[in-house]
Amino acid sequence: MTATTLPAAGDAAHGHGHHYTTLGLDNRKIAIWTFIGSECMLFASLISTYLVYKGRSIKGPFPHEPWTDPVSGKAFPAILDIPVTSASTFVLLMSSFAMVLALAAVQNKNLPKVTLGEKILGSSKLWLWMTCLMGTAFLGFQAFEFTAFIREGLSIRTNLFGSSFFTLTGFHGAHVAVGVCWLFSLLAIDYKRGLQPSDATNVDIAALYWHFVDVIWIVIFTLVYLIK
């Protein structure tokens, strides 16, 4: 893995691969890890606020238990729809798999591809499309979820649960949206001039971001949806 992800000194005709660096790694790689570290604190703040406010809403609707409005007498079911969100979680997890294949395809662009399997695995366009589409599908699930909640009577203003839930998952959704735009930009470059192994670092940092957003979702899904 290292042989392909490290920019080898001297062989890159363009790009930044040949500048001297202390670790021999590309600067962009270190910057994205620093950024991810910082993002951890961002989501830590959001998630801890959600947990601190869990069960503190003075009125419903609530995430896991039904509630009847004492004033209007209207009954609200438990808001969260775990089967639907499990499906969207599966889609997002699979998108990370496609992302790994997209990166590998870019890194191995110059290897000869003979069999059909090699051609499929080696198509960076295919796997970038797959990642983008699955990311977009996740966003579609989220849009569906949000509109359903609002229809059922939970908005960002309704109670503490609504405020902290929509802000936390909305922030995550915004991160996914940024990731989708980023990947579509890479796809546009791939169609325009073809992504080469020398572009691997650019795909690599997008992939790191994408996996990070994915990992954060696993934490959110567990803490918000699965634990009652």
Next chain:
Amino acid sequence: MATLVAAPPYTSTATESANTGLWSWLTTVDHKRIGVLYLITALVFFVIGGLEAFLIRAQLAVPNGQVLSADMYNQLFTMHGTTMVFLAIMPLSAAFFNFLIPLQIGARDVAFPRLNAFSYWVYLLGGIFITVPIFFSVAPDGGWFGYAPLSTKQFSPQINMDFWVLGLQILGISSLAAAFNFITTIINMRAPGMHLMRMPIFTWMSFVVQFLVALAFPVITIALVFLQFDRFFGTNFYAIGAGADPLLWQHLFWVFGHPEVYILILPAFGLVSEVLPTFSRKPLFGYPVMVYSGILIGFLGFGVWAHHMFSVGMGPIADAVFSLTTMLIAIPTGVKIFNWLATMWDGQLRFTVAMKFGVALVGMFTIGGISGVMHSSPPADLQQTDTYFIVAHFHYVLFGGSMFGLFAGLYYYFPKITGRFMSESLGNWHFWLSLIGMNLTFFPMHFSGLLGMPRRTYQYDAGQGIEVFNMLSTIGTLVLMLGTLFGLINLWKSWKSGERASSNPWGAPTIEWTIPSPPPEHNFDELPKITSRYPLWDLKGTVIAKETTYAEEAGRVQLSAKQLGIPMPNPSIMPLITAAGVIFMFSGMLFTDSNMKLAVGIMIAGAVWWIAGLYNWLLTPLEDAH
């Protein structure tokens, strides 16, 4: 690894850029020029913040002062704190990060030169965004800490706090971008042989600070997002009626706010750790311990936040834990003080103005540090909190500590930045008036505070025994302003016509002093090879490296980066354009109450603007093909 380390020969066709004129400054990506921009901008904000402080002191000079209205007083103390923390001290530190870090580690520039320019422009425009309202009497008025629910729409219905919330979000972008940039620079741009434990101590302290920024700023970002949502969209994060925790803001704010204290002081510690060895002709005493104590201060800084909240009633266990961690942090800080003393001990001391400011930091910071240990004890803190005793404490730390350290750094590095010395005679006026003025202003506050004078009240009654102390503080402010005036005159005159400096005018030991003053655009003609912590000194502190005078430099044929084959980053206007789009987008939120359509329109236009700028930036290579 070895094959990767070997740097191939440069074969550059980099075009040479124009180096003068306004356009060259707007498009610059040179870390040294950006450092100078930070320096000048931060000093302007420092003067604005100082004038705000003067108006506060004028109001408090006598009992029941009538200089300001209560509303204006609130705006002034809020903006004084916000300006000094976010627009003066942090960017003054950033000026030194920018100018010094690449020079100290032997790099051509920072890792991401255009991102660096972007950080500066966001800071400048964000600073203007948050400062301008004071001239129209609509400045933020909820304190620099913006405690919610006080800062929510319910209690601050006007536009004032909107400027604060949005302004701080904008400034956070600048600090975070800079943190990612400098962490990458320090990890990955060190010259061969510049091991971590050979790094100059200023770069080390900056390294710690960048981690604090990267990990602390996201927390206030989220706290501000909650406040923004509460104010603009009616969410419930700080709505007590909906069951919200009234302490949520305080916890989030101080999880950021306490590391912020170390963000403000550690760069000054680093600068003084450069100044004291040079003017004592002795290596820094206990270099590894200085590094470790800096890291420890940064680490512990995340575990002490609730000592700002002893009076809210968190209970004995939380109070005891945060009291202990706070006392613990005094240990690495004390270690630093003793190491500075040991550095000077038996050295050949030269009391230049830089050295005087450095020594003054050691003394003044110790006073502020000790009063800090006093209120780490909850029972003592309950007496002192929200009184002028606290004001005295943190001004000794921030003025006597941070500002004195930054002034020491300014006098010390000015010859490297400009190729000229600052005047020692004007500098002496600057130093002595600042030292006297500072003590005259802030020392009496210990007494007025212990006598019970509360912070942030715009009037006090006569007959409580605090009139004399308040009058002394106000007189001290005048002395301080006079001292600062001398400093600014010195800066101006020395920049124009100061005495010419050689490459290493102070006989300093680190590699930034091997290159000409001011340094050429590409910094080092060839990649330096580092073999020791103090490459320019022998074991006895004698300078062994050759020093070139200004006349020699002027007489020598200077090879340009192009002739040397060093590829240089191209200037770009995109960082400025992108930054302006970001500010424009944020300013749209100001209209959410009055005109939602206009607000959304501006935000979308701003987003399109900066995204277009960003794509142009990312799709344009940093350097010409080579």
